[in-house]
Amino acid sequence: MTVSGEVGLQHVSWWGRRTLAQRRQLAGVCFAAPAVALVVALIAIPIGQAVYYSMTNWDGITATWIGPSTWSQAFHNPTLWQALENNAKLLIAVPFALGIPLAIAVLLHQRVAGWRIFRSIYFLPTAISWVVLGLVAEQFFAYGGTLNSIIHHLGLSSVTTNLLGQESTALLALGITFVFTMIGTNTMLFLTGMATLDPSLEEAARVDGAGRWRIFVSVMLPHLKRFIQLAFVLTVVSAFSALFSLIFVMTGGGPGYATTTLEFLVYQTGFQQGQFGTAALYGLILFIIMALVGIVQLRLIGSNE
Amino acid sequence: MTALAEPEVPVFADDDAPSPKRRVTPFRVVLFALMVGVAIVMLYPFWVMVTVSIKSEQQYLSGHGFSLDSWKTLTQVLPVGQQVLNSTVICAMSILVILIVGMSAGFAFAKLRFKMSNLVFLAVVSAMMIPLQAILMPEFVNVTKVGLTNGYFGAVLVYAALGTPFSTFLFATYFRGVPDELIEAGIVDGLGYFGVVRRLILPIAVPAIATVTVLQFIQIWDDLLVGLLFIQDQSLRPITVGLAALASGRTTSIPQLMAGSLISAIPAMVVYLGFQRYLVRGLTMGISK
Numbered sequence: 001m002t003v004s005g006e007v008g009l010q011h012v013s014w015w016g017r018r019t020l021a022q023r024r025q026l027a028g029v030c031f032a033a034p035a036v037a038l039v040v041a042l043i044a045i046p047i048g049q050a051v052y053y054s055m056t057n058w059d060g061i062t063a064t065w066i067g068p069s070t071w072s073q074a075f076h077n078p079t080l081w082q083a084l085e086n087n088a089k090l091l092i093a094v095p096f097a098l099g100i101p102l103a104i105a106v107l108l109h110q111r112v113a114g115w116r117i118f119r120s121i122y123f124l125p126t127a128i129s130w131v132v133l134g135l136v137a138e139q140f141f142a143y144g145g146t147l148n149s150i151i152h153h154l155g156l157s158s159v160t161t162n163l164l165g166q167e168s169t170a171l172l173a174l175g176i177t178f179v180f181t182m183i184g185t186n187t188m189l190f191l192t193g194m195a196t197l198d199p200s201l202e203e204a205a206r207v208d209g210a211g212r213w214r215i216f217v218s219v220m221l222p223h224l225k226r227f228i229q230l231a232f233v234l235t236v237v238s239a240f241s242a243l244f245s246l247i248f249v250m251t252g253g254g255p256g257y258a259t260t261t262l263e264f265l266v267y268q269t270g271f272q273q274g275q276f277g278t279a280a281l282y283g284l285i286l287f288i289i290m291a292l293v294g295i296v297q298l299r300l301i302g303s304n305e
Numbered sequence: 306m307t308a309l310a311e312p313e314v315p316v317f318a319d320d321d322a323p324s325p326k327r328r329v330t331p332f333r334v335v336l337f338a339l340m341v342g343v344a345i346v347m348l349y350p351f352w353v354m355v356t357v358s359i360k361s362e363q364q365y366l367s368g369h370g371f372s373l374d375s376w377k378t379l380t381q382v383l384p385v386g387q388q389v390l391n392s393t394v395i396c397a398m399s400i401l402v403i404l405i406v407g408m409s410a411g412f413a414f415a416k417l418r419f420k421m422s423n424l425v426f427l428a429v430v431s432a433m434m435i436p437l438q439a440i441l442m443p444e445f446v447n448v449t450k451v452g453l454t455n456g457y458f459g460a461v462l463v464y465a466a467l468g469t470p471f472s473t474f475l476f477a478t479y480f481r482g483v484p485d486e487l488i489e490a491g492i493v494d495g496l497g498y499f500g501v502v503r504r505l506i507l508p509i510a511v512p513a514i515a516t517v518t519v520l521q522f523i524q525i526w527d528d529l530l531v532g533l534l535f536i537q538d539q540s541l542r543p544i545t546v547g548l549a550a551l552a553s554g555r556t557t558s559i560p561q562l563m564a565g566s567l568i569s570a571i572p573a574m575v576v577y578l579g580f581q582r583y584l585v586r587g588l589t590m591g592i593s594k
Contacts, residue, residue, distance in 0.1 A: 009321050020492075024417050024418075024419075024498075025417070025418075025419040025420065026418035026419075027413070027417050027498040028413040028414075028417030028418060028422060029413075029419050030413075030419060031409040031410060031412055031413035031498070031502075032409070032410045032413035032414060032419075032422070032425065034405075034406045034409065034410065034411070034474050035406045035410030035429060035469050036409060036410070036429060037427060037468045038402075038406060038462075038465060038469050039428075039429050039432050039466060039469060039470060040395070041466070042444065042447075042462060042463060042465075042466030042467075043432045043435055043440060043466055043467075044445065045443075045447075046440035046443040046444045047435070047439070047440055047443075049386070049443035049447075050439070050440055050442065050443050053442065055444060058442075060445075060446050060449075061441075080350050094390055104343055107336060107340055107343070108340075108341055110336050112333055112336045112337050112340055113337065114337075114338070114340075118340045118343070118344055120578065120581075121344045121347055122343060122344070122347050123577070123581065124347065124348075124351075124576065124577070124578075125347055125350055126523075126575060127527075127570070127572070127573040127574045127577035127578075128350060128570045128573060128574065129526070129528075129529070129545050129548075129569060129570070130529075131527070131545045131548055131549050131566075131569075132350070132354075132545075132548065132566040132569060132570055133350060133480035135548065135562060135563070135566055136349070136350040136353050136354065136563075136566070137553055139353050139357065139559070139563075140349070140353070140366070146349075146353070157385075162453050170375070170527070180346075184347075184583055185588065188584075188585055188588065189588060189589065191588050192585050193589075217349070227589070229561040230588075230589070237434070237436075240436070241436030241437075241438055241439075242436075244438070244529060245527075245528075245529040245545070245549070247550050248529060248549055248553075249532075249548075249552050249553070252553070262438075263436065266438045266439075266441055266442070267438070267441070267530075268443065270442050270445075271534070276442045276446070277442075278441040279441070279442045280443060283439045283440060283441055283442060284439065286436060286438055286439045287435060287436075287439035287440070289433065289441065290436055291434065293434070294431065294434040299365065300358060
């Protein structure tokens, strides 16, 4: 009797649990649906469309099928190579966009008088639109701008720069501006990392006779590894996909194509030349590059765990 | 992760602790001087915006004198009031969608596991890596075709879609720390799943809501590309688009441009200074487990 009673109870509770689980599942699907719908409709489907349209001649209204040959043709376009080259050159800015914030974070970490105020000041430009920072940078690099007056004050009145106006130097000016715009965010990341470091570790190293540099290299840097990786990925992603505002207001991609990066080439090809198909193709190349960066990021994170 | 999943990075943890009294050494004087140097560089944009905007066009060109002319005539070239309002409306609507959609999905993925929910979660979150430029052309044509570029909604939808993956990730990470018992208790008490979210989840999610709001506010307020392309009606333009358009004009007055820039920068700076710690928390979300 007791045995059958137990079986009966189990039977009831099994059903009870099952319906509850089913209800939970249904609720889960419903709650997740809006987010999934948004991402599918506005991100996933457009990627599929981009693949199709990249093989067509498309002006935004009518598309004529051409085929995969558009891809090989695209890579014969010197402008695409110029854009990719500009992207590659901008990657040279990445070590600076990491190194300078690291140095600033170390400075702040020394807790010199007034460091909290300095911290707020250093982070302030992070809040400002890159449209505005680009406009300011234009003032800085302009012919009659701050850079030239600094140079003249240093007694080099014969030297007058016009970085943004020359093909050979415009990208340098863009790169410098990019480094500036990344300082706040990356400093913040590093400082956060340093705040998680147990001060007794530093103290122990000091007691053991380690100098400041040694403490930095042996204690601080290993501890900051994850934060540096995150900052690295953020910076690389920004270099590829967040410079639109800066380029738009500072150079418009010029002179020539000197500051046209891949993301800006998508805009130019699509909206200034009306070649929607080719622009979609360029967008996909950007997508592939970003996917590779993403895979590297996952590898990096994976290697930590 | 421990209780309530608050990924407690001791962000600025020593803020409230008094700074230990340190002796003034030459080394620390050098450090201080360096800090001042960095501060000057970081304050440069504000210095330019302020000093240039308080000149008239002639004074700017000659380099001498100050006046409020550019501020007085600013609204003639840049409808700042309207554009700041546009930016505010677009930000508010987008963030609202991002919060609602992200919070409910984050809750679903963290607590209401369904078939393949992990896979779907991964797919949604990986969309974070896709920049708008990668899908810009089809996106633009789609949104235009359904007629949404005539108002705010096209831009709002695009911002919402771009912000949802991160928001979902952040809320899911946050909700993983909520004990299952809490939700079960709510269900047993007859709250239903909506009731659980509204009565139990919403109140404890406030820090995550603040983080998403601050990060998205700064991102959307400062953005140019979406506003530029997905809002065709000029009178609905956000301030960043207004500035960029003004800057690309032929007869742009630089002092007026700087005055407009300063106005556009102020709201984001206020939000930023007020909610700094939420911003840091959001940025380090992925690694502070």
